[in-house]
Amino acid sequence: MDRQAFQIILNYLSDGVILMDEQRSIYYLNQKAKDLTGWHIGGLVPYCSYCRIREVQPGEQRCILALDNPLPLFQAHMPTYEGVDESLEMSSSRIEIEDESYIILTVRDPKWNMEKEKNKIKRLLVHDTLRAQEETQKRLTQELHDHIGQSVYSVFLGLQGLKGATINDRYQKHLQLLDHTLQQTMEDIKRLSKQLRPVIIDQLGIKQALQDSVKDWEYIYKIAIALHIEDIAMIDKEKELHIYRIIQEAVRNAVKHGQATAIDISFKVEADTLYFKIEDNGKGFNVLASKKNGFGLYHMIERMEMIGGKIDWESNIGEGTKVIGSIKLKEK
Ligand SMILES: Nc1ncnc2c1ncn2[C@@H]1O[C@H](COP(=O)(O)OP(=O)(O)O)[C@@H](O)[C@H]1O
Ligand SMILES: [Mg+2]
CATH class of the missing domain: 3.30.565.10 (Histidine kinase-like ATPase, C-terminal domain)
Structure with a gap:
């Protein structure tokens, strides 16, 4: 792959990537790094909030990234050139290019990641809940059909028998009313069960x-x-x-x-x-x-x-x- 293709890939990364030397001079930074820090090629990487106040032993570099064993991942406030302190997550690693020692610094906005992660988890939970809800409704529909529906239907059949066996006019009227109510109830159960889960x-x-x-x-x-x-x-x-x-x-x-x-x-x-x-x-x-x-x-x-x-x-x-x-x- 040629140089330009690598540049395109680097500019698509969601992390900021910065290449700097031991004196913290910036040799390269991708688009995300520019957006997050406001720094530019040729400029210096400022000291982070931690390095600005940390105790430095005689002969030791102030920049924690320049130490022999820099921390793999840590969070600090990095000032932009405009003086705005941004809270960034950083990690660094040392590389040798043509006998020169450089540091690759990756930066990330922790708020952005946390929000994104939280959102993702919340949505996955909602998806699970919706799936569980569908399962419950399916089970309820089954219960409604197999038990309540069947019982009501049995009562309905019994009532038809009674209607046929009763000659008394007064009872016939009552039975007619019961018959009507039961038919209504059976319709309601059917509709409710369809709303819960249209088996069809x-x-x-x-x-x-x-x-x-x-x-x-x-x-x-x-x-x-x-x-x-x-x-x-x-x-x-x-x-x-x-x-x-x-x-x-x-x-x-x-x-x-x-x-x-x-x-x-x-x-x-x-x-x-x-x-x-x-x-x-x-x-x-x-x-x-x-x-x-x-x-x-x-x-x-x-x-x-x-x-x-x-x-x-x-x-x-x-x-x-x-x-x-x-x-x-x-x-x-
Ligand atoms: N078709 C619509 N016509 C008018 N207002 C609607 C319509 N759909 C949604 N809304 C509005 O959007 C709001 C949110 O809808 P929804 O999330 O379904 O809430 P709800 O649980 O109250 O039904 C409703 O309170 C209503 O003000
Ligand atoms: Mg609604």
């Missing part, structure tokens, strides 16, 4: 699950929902479930916060990307200010992150809301 999505995929759910949402929320969706091949079940959950939350938000009366859900494939859009005619909102308000938007963003996609909102107060997601389709 595991069996038939997102298209059928959405077609089915849209009917339920129209009924529950008393709202008109148009759904435009073709068969979607090439995305796996996990991705379908996350997209389904995002749409579920977008519909809930449109109704709950936007007081929308109509929602349009559409899917589109362009090149190798699947786009989906949930558009409502509600009150709209200030997107930037609301992203930190509730868990809904945050979880939608994290779900898309989990499956390698993106999501964004277009909305203004008084203008309705568009939620637009995109995800790359698998190679054929």
Whole structure:
């Protein structure tokens, strides 16, 4: 590789790299080092906050980096040429180039790394929580179907028997009422279990699950929902479930916060990307200010992150809301 290629690589590093001699004269520094320190080639590396005050033995160099065994990694304040003290993490190593001794100094902004690390861990935790939540909801759905659903159904069947055996008009009326209530209860259980986990999505995929759910949402929320969706091949079940959950939350938000009366859900494939859009005619909102308000938007963003996609909102107060997601389709 030629010299220029190395320069490009060095300038892409997230750490600052500085080459200096024993007298701390700077021979080279990459872009990150320039950004972090404000130093320049030909200038001197200033003493760090530690070296400025440390006790120096007679004959010893003040700069800790110039010692024979410099510390591998330490944190100190380094002054920039403008006099601003920056807290940096530093490590150094000695190298020999053509019989001359140099020191390679790497610098890093500890705040930047800590924030980034903390953010990464937080997001991984959220992803785990979302996965665990899906598992719990799946189990609850199973329980609801296998136990409560079955029991209610047995009572319903018993009631049908009683209805057939009772001639008394007064009892017939009561039984009729019970029959009606039980049918309602069975419908409610079915809807609740579908909201918890649309089993249909595991069996038939997102298209059928959405077609089915849209009917339920129209009924529950008393709202008109148009759904435009073709068969979607090439995305796996996990991705379908996350997209389904995002749409579920977008519909809930449109109704709950936007007081929308109509929602349009559409899917589109362009090149190798699947786009989906949930558009409502509600009150709209200030997107930037609301992203930190509730868990809904945050979880939608994290779900898309989990499956390698993106999501964004277009909305203004008084203008309705568009939620637009995109995800790359698998190679054929
Ligand atoms: N479709 C929408 N129409 C109007 N406001 C919305 C819409 N979606 C989200 N919002 C606003 O964004 C905020 C955050 O939404 P979300 O994170 O889902 O929180 P919540 O848990 O309260 O539903 C809501 O409180 C609401 O003000
Ligand atoms: Mg919400």
